[in-house]
Amino acid sequence: MIYLDHNATTPLHPRAFEAMLPFLKELWANPSSPYRFGSQAKAAVEFGRGQIANCIGCKPSEVVFCSGGTESDNLALRGVVRALKSKGNHIVTTAIEHPAVLNTCKALENEGYRVTYLPVTEEGVVEMAALRASLCDGTILVTVMHANNETGVIQPVEEIATTTRARGVVFHTDAVQSAGKLDRKLAELGADLVTFSGHKLYGPRGVGVLYVREGTPLAPWMTGGTHEHGLRAGTENVAAIAGCAEAVTLAFEEAETEGHRLRSLRDRFELQVGAAIQAVRFNGSEAQRVPNTSNISFQDVDGESVVLGLDVRGICVSTGSACSTDDPEPSHVLRAMGLSPRAAQGSVRFSLGRDTCAADLDATVSALKDTVAHLRRVSSIRGDLE
Amino acid sequence: MIYLDHNATTPLHPRAFEAMLPFLKELWANPSSPYRFGSQAKAAVEFGRGQIANCIGCKPSEVVFCSGGTESDNLALRGVVRALKSKGNHIVTTAIEHPAVLNTCKALENEGYRVTYLPVTEEGVVEMAALRASLCDGTILVTVMHANNETGVIQPVEEIATTTRARGVVFHTDAVQSAGKLDRKLAELGADLVTFSGHKLYGPRGVGVLYVREGTPLAPWMTGGTHEHGLRAGTENVAAIAGCAEAVTLAFEEAETEGHRLRSLRDRFELQVGAAIQAVRFNGSEAQRVPNTSNISFQDVDGESVVLGLDVRGICVSTGSACSTDDPEPSHVLRAMGLSPRAAQGSVRFSLGRDTCAADLDATVSALKDTVAHLRRVSSIRGDLE
Amino acid sequence: MNPSPDDSGANDRNRGLEAPAAPVISYNEVVLDHFLHPHNVGELAKADTDGFVVVGDSSCGDQMKLWISVRNQRIAKIAFQSFGCPGAIATSSMLTVLAEGRTIEEARLITDDDVVEALGGIPAKKRHCSLLGVQALQAVIDDWEKRGRAPPEQP
Amino acid sequence: MNPSPDDSGANDRNRGLEAPAAPVISYNEVVLDHFLHPHNVGELAKADTDGFVVVGDSSCGDQMKLWISVRNQRIAKIAFQSFGCPGAIATSSMLTVLAEGRTIEEARLITDDDVVEALGGIPAKKRHCSLLGVQALQAVIDDWEKRGRAPPEQP
Ligand SMILES: Cc1ncc(COP(=O)(O)O)c(C=O)c1O
Ligand SMILES: Cc1ncc(COP(=O)(O)O)c(C=O)c1O
Secondary structure, eight states: EEBBBBBTTOOOOHHHHHHHHHHHHTOOOOOSSSSSSHHHHHHHHHHHHHHHHHTTOOGGGGGGEEOOOHHHHHHHHHHHHHHHHOOOOOEEEEOOOOHHHHHHEEEEEHOOOTTEEEEEESSSOOOHHHHHHHOOTTTTEEEEBBBBBTTOOOEEEEEEHHHHHHHHHHHEEEEETTTTTTSSSSGGGGSSSSEGGGTTTSSSSSSSEEEEEOOOOOOOOSSSOOGGGGOSSSSOOHHHHHHHHHHHHHHHHHHHHHHHHHHHHHHHHHHHHHHHHHSETTTTTOOBBBBBBEEETTTTOOHHHHHHHHHHHEOBSSSOOGTTTTTOSOOOHHTTTTOOHHHTTTTHHHHHOTTOOOOHHHHHHHHHHHHHHHHHHHHOOTTOOO | OOEEETOOOOOHHHHHHHHHHHHTTTTOOTTSSHHHHHHHHHHHHHHHHHHHHHHHHOGGGGGEEESOHHHHHHHHHHHHHHHHTTOOOOOEETTOOOOHHHHHHHHHHHHHOEEEEOOTTTSSSSSSSHHHHOTTTTEEEEOSSSSSSSTTOOOOOOHHHHHHHOOOOOEEETTTTTTTSSSSSSGOOOSSEEEEGGGGGGGGSOOOOEEEEETOOOOOOSSSSSOGGSOSOOOHHHHHHHHHHHHHHHHHHHHHHHHHHHHHHHHHHHHHHHHHSSSSTTTTTTSSTTTTTTEEEEEEEEHHHHHHHOOOOOOOOSSSSSGGTOOOOOOHHHHHOOOOOHHHHHHEEEEEETTOOOHHHHHHHHHHHHHHHHHHOOOOOOOOTT | OOOOOOOHHHHHHHHHHHSSOOOOOOOHHHHHHHHSSSSSSSSOOHHHHHHHHEEEEETTTTEEEEEEETTEEEEEEEEEEEEOHHHHHHHHHHHHHHHTTTHHHHHHOHHHHHHHTTTTOOOOOHHHHHHHHHHHHHHHHHHHTTTTTTOOOOO | OOOOOSSSSSHHHHHHHHSSOSSSOOHHHHHHHHHHOOBSSSSOOOOOEEEEEEEEEEEEEEEEEEEEEETTEEEEEEEEEEEEOHHHHHHHHHHHHHHOOHHHHHTTTTHHHHHOOOOOOOOOHHHHHHHHHHHHHHHHHHHHTTTTOOOOOOO
16 A cells, blocks of 8 residues: 555554553553552653653643644634633634634634635735735734645745734644644744644644643633643543654654655656646645645546545545545635636645655556546546647 | 552553554554545444444444543533523533533633532432422523542432423433443433543543434534534544444443442442441442442541552552642532531542452551551541540 | 524534434445446547537536437437546446437436446435436437437337 | 733633643652651640640641640740641641751741751642641740740840
8 A cells, every 4th residue: 555645644653652552551540640650640741741842842831732633723713712802803814724723713703703714825825915914903813824734835934923923913823734744843933822733743643732832812622620731621641642742752853854855755756747647737836835745636637536546556645635525625725726626626635754655656656647547538528638 | 559540540451452453553544534544444433433322322323422521521511502502591510510511611601601500418419309490491401420420429310311301401411430330321311412431431541422312402612624423523533432432342241240349349348448447438328329439538637648648558549530639629529418628628539440359458448547547646636536 | 302403503413413424435346347447438429429418517516428329219329428526437437338228218217326226326425426427318318309300209 | 922811711821831730749758758657746745735736727628736845945845736638747747857956046937948848849739738837836936935934035
């Protein structure tokens, strides 16, 4: 099997698995328990918190553990607007966010908040001028993702942070798709809140992180016991936290070398695809992208058919966000970049990872060539090729 | 080490661990991914859902997975009141709920909901007359736990369900402490929503279940992708779900025999403690209790000191809910049962489990005798013993 | 008990609970085979074409072209082209297999259930794909009729 | 940037972030030893007792009794009883160790920091325990003074 869907999820790294084992086997106490056995578990949570703080460049007390990227996004958005509800009701986001942010914004609209969805350029980058113009007195939160999950396109978060800081507006960035892929300390991006998720960087499922810059107004969201500085209730998932901390450590250790390796593999792949297959479009490729992601539109064919054609040949790719697999609408991200519904429908995401090698990509190019040729033979549409 | 704090958390059962392994090692795909590798993960989630549905007596489509007991309680409470906000704003609960319910009710009070906290008898049982009297036209939700985490006392949920059904009010029960401890199909209790948590029944941390009876109004709470029938967004924690399903299966298989074994161990333990130590009170022991829990007040001593005295001797017990270890207030549960602050302060919870044997309890009685004698020698209070 | 839910999204949810949409598409072997090796792909020569139609499903963006050649009230040749998901391709292919050699009268009676059944089933949310094929078949017969060939004689 | 938070609980949270309360109490070996083997536990005989006091911490329910016997302006004997958490017992015990043999004047200067330091530290949220002991010591000296013994001569 050739797995080229690392933006959907990643395999658990053996070192992360090893880091989890003691807490699945011997040290299974509840970290809140008042005996030494409990303290060991508590110490593991705090050790993990320290490891992550170190990797992202913040204080341990600024790291909040929760159950995943989706929860981290929900906590950030709902926690900030709740904490600041007396200050205003306007939220600024983009048209290309992950559903965890987008649908939360929609839910907040139903609760009476006003949301601006910023457009993006043809290359999928949010426009700073539009962002600046959107800010008003009632703006309490800006949430713009760091790297897009479908295209890998990187948003100008440092610039946004400068703007929001000057305006006194809280800024959250969903860094689920950039964490561990860039040689960059996430807390130094300048955002007040940063989301990332264990299973997207070779850590376990069931753990997410929210970095909360000290002093950022944030109301608790999941209520119950006084875990996570009172910000997130629920017995701590010690094994997952330990595994995540190990994975983050590994990812940040290797981000630079692995980034170079993946970037050159990805760029070579795109060159090969461009050479082997006519009428393709590399979405967002003129913009800065995370090194592992390539989003390609194949004219006159349907993306789902390409996915199945490759699946049959043992290659795993997807049409976009795994969460919207059952959504018949063409990608909201590509549509926001100005692609026609048909072009968006013909798009496929290839996301490389630690285990990807050049031979995998050679095989993929060849399988892709056959599949697209077959589908174009069947297709009733003949675009520019006619 | 003698571990007598199974109400705080339980060790992961080897069979549950084995059930998790394939999804930590080989089958790590995202269940929403559109290729066969993803379908395998999806199938595992659905298989687990089916196992749990079978154990609790419901349809698979009525089982919703989330990250833990706390989230399950939050989803139930916040989801129902949101779905029914046009129908009323009154919630009925009890004074003895777990913080996951109690603090969520308090948060909902801040949002404008009205909450009735029902009193309990001296034995810790909610009074049906008070419950009936509390219901009014605006009541949209009743939430009463099945078994209390500190005392093990079982609440009359079947009777409550009959009442709420007749009144057309939604009923949620937090069964975190009864699930797997009673030979009882949880969906047959009659409640519309039932919460339980993996790590309290020898399953993994990071997974909770909400049973949602078909037709129960429930708005989604964690928003994002369309996972869990659109009720709970976030990439499914496949390994944890598989482990939880295995643990639930095991627990329900063995609930009857294990229940008998634990009940006789617990009852023998209480007899021994009563014989070895003067001036003790077995809280809730006249009521129906889950078989594994014993809550004892030791006159003239402080519970935390007893916990440390036993910890030094290698025995793990706690003063109550693990989530409130850092709360200096004496137990809200025991106070609600009419215990004085001092008596509540002198209380310790012993919760037995699969690995508990008679010899452990003999050793505990002896350690307890020494510890309490020592603390009473030091104590400045001489209660009835003077 | 079922208190009637209000309009805050609970309704959608309940519908969801009764018939959860499977987020992963699993096609069976027959469907896969028709996707990988569709029958009757292509176009008919102008001279051969007695009916031709283009139909589209605006909701999912799929499109299908269908050609028929009719001899003695019978579909002698049939050809299709499809732009769309695997379901669209496989159902189109199967539709042509079912229609080929049939009388116009028989072809008129082919339903989407027939197509799905012949394929041994198709994921629930791909059912609409089979409708497109059946719609195309009706439309292509209409086209053939419009082109002046007499409708079948009443027996 | 730090927009000033409103009153919806964000404030509490922020305080929490700056100084997170450790939910697990970890006592060091010295504290443990004083908990398990407290010094000067018990009461003094009536004849020996020159000062006696009962103090309580209403917030945590802890209580302490303290006896002293004073000879030549010096605490010759001291005894205590404590109801409370391990922190209360250990700090009480250490307080009596620090006070024993001291002049009244010296004893008056013992602070809760001295007690905590002598124990090699105590978990943050147990610090208030040491206050109770120091409070008791001041009160028991007050009691001794009230009983008519002359206050220490000025040098
Ligand atoms: C950009 C982005 N944000 C949020 C999420 C949600 O993360 P999780 O699956 O951990 O809930 C994902 C992945 O699904 C993502 O790609
Ligand atoms: C009765 C009860 N409800 C809810 C919870 C919360 O469960 P979890 O720790 O899985 O969030 C617990 C345990 O902590 C509990 O005992």
